[in-house]
Amino acid sequence: MLKEAADFIRRHQEFILISHISPDGDTLGSSLALSIALKNAGKKAEIVCGDPVPDLYLFLPGASSVRKPSEAEASDAVITVDCAALSRAGDGQMLFESAKETLCIDHHRTNAGFADVNFVRRASSAGELIVKLLNELGYPMNREIGICLYAAISTDTGNFAYSGTTPDTFRAMAEIVETGFDLPEANRILFRTVPLRKVRLTSLVLERMQLSRNNAVAVSYADQKDFAACGARGEDSEGIIDAMRDIDTVAAAAFLRECEDGSIRVSLRGKSHVDVSGIASAFDGGGHRLAAGCTLYMEMPEAVRVMTEALQAAYDGTET
Ligand SMILES: [Mn+2]
Known part of the structure; x- marks a missing residue:
């Protein structure tokens, strides 16, 4: 060869x-x-x-x-x-x-x-x-x-x-x-070089992150208004989900991003024992046990609720 x-x-x-x-x-x-x-x-x-x-x-x-x-x-x-x-x-x-x-x-x-x-x-x-x-x-x-x-x-x-x-x-x-x-x-x-617009978007998303199950489940989002407010583009949201996952208490995380066509791209991360691939495939997505994704066609508040409940269920399943 x-x-x-x-x-x-x-x-x-x-x-x-x-x-x-x-x-x-x-x-x-x-x-x-x-x-x-x-x-x-x-x-x-x-x-x-x-x-x-x-x-x-x-x-x-x-x-x-x-x-x-x-x-x-x-x-x-x-x-x-x-x-x-x-x-x-x-x-x-x-x-x-x-x-x-x-x-x-x-x-x-x-x-x-x-x-x-x-x-x-x-x-x-x-x-x-x-x-x-x-x-x-x-x-x-x-x-x-x-x-x-x-x-x-x-x-x-x-x-x-x-x-x-x-x-x-x-x-x-x-x-x-x-x-x-x-x-x-x-x-x-x-x-070691990050565009300012990306820092702004990241801090906005982390600031509004919702934590549940004793800070083990983390969910946050950015919609088109947020991207515009930060002067950010879709690519600037890359890595935000990893920043959420890296938090010591977090065992499962979801980041939801509204795309230009109104659809919602969901990035999912699990840690050690929490498997997120099932959540992604339930919504026609895919990926691996600890890193998966899917696309949702609904309003953002509903999408956040759906993903929060799915992550909580996946997390609860590991607790018993
Ligand atoms: Mn390569």
């Missing part, structure tokens, strides 16, 4: 790299790192993405030159980066299908291998696989590649905290740190 991927790179001169839709740090950082390495090796590479690059990642070298798939010229060699399925390529699928030869670089367990050549392996991140690929090719890393790969691996591992973080992850990081990129600065940008 790794050798075939390296041969794929060797036998082509021009590449299109596809970052997945709703791009994250891993798909962007990995694509940018690979494209810089290819250019340093005298090849041509262009990155496309079906969605715009989030502001947070625009500090990465080359991020502002990521283009829409419709703006790119077709290429013989197309590489998907961090795409668990071809559908994740979005509009980039057109470029993938018109390519002479395709390569898939991915670390998701569910990836069945949809390209001609598949470098698909369990790893913390696609970034970790890019390090292996560059080593196999004998392509050197520089600071620019280093900062991109750091962004890829650190964001996909929750800053080296998730279970997918392995000794191999740190071996890859050792090589990345050796490039001499500014780690504290990259860390500050990626993990």
Whole structure:
């Protein structure tokens, strides 16, 4: 797999790299790192993405030159980066299908291998696989590649905290740190910078949080008026549910967010013995035991009541 991927790179001169839709740090950082390495090796590479690059990642070298798939010229060699399925390529699928030869670089367990050549392996991140690929090719890393790969691996591992973080992850990081990129600065940008509007929204939601069952059940919400009052967007509510879950007394939490179409997106979190996946599936949602979600079509006060009762029932079930 790794050798075939390296041969794929060797036998082509021009590449299109596809970052997945709703791009994250891993798909962007990995694509940018690979494209810089290819250019340093005298090849041509262009990155496309079906969605715009989030502001947070625009500090990465080359991020502002990521283009829409419709703006790119077709290429013989197309590489998907961090795409668990071809559908994740979005509009980039057109470029993938018109390519002479395709390569898939991915670390998701569910990836069945949809390209001609598949470098698909369990790893913390696609970034970790890019390090292996560059080593196999004998392509050197520089600071620019280093900062991109750091962004890829650190964001996909929750800053080296998730279970997918392995000794191999740190071996890859050792090589990345050796490039001499500014780690504290990259860390500050990626993990220690919060837009003021997001702080305002978070404090509003935490302030109105309703606690019950001896502070074990937490429920709160933000409606469209709240978003407007804070100047916040939907993405700014990311992480609020985790702030609720992290409270020491809380065993089950729900955060309800009114979307622009009036529907209510519910994020659910449980802790150790409280399973919230059943609540999500009862409302046509899904997820895991400790992290799940669903969408409700009702007024906010009713939605808050319904979710509070469901969480209390799930919590009571663990008490007896
Ligand atoms: Mn990834």
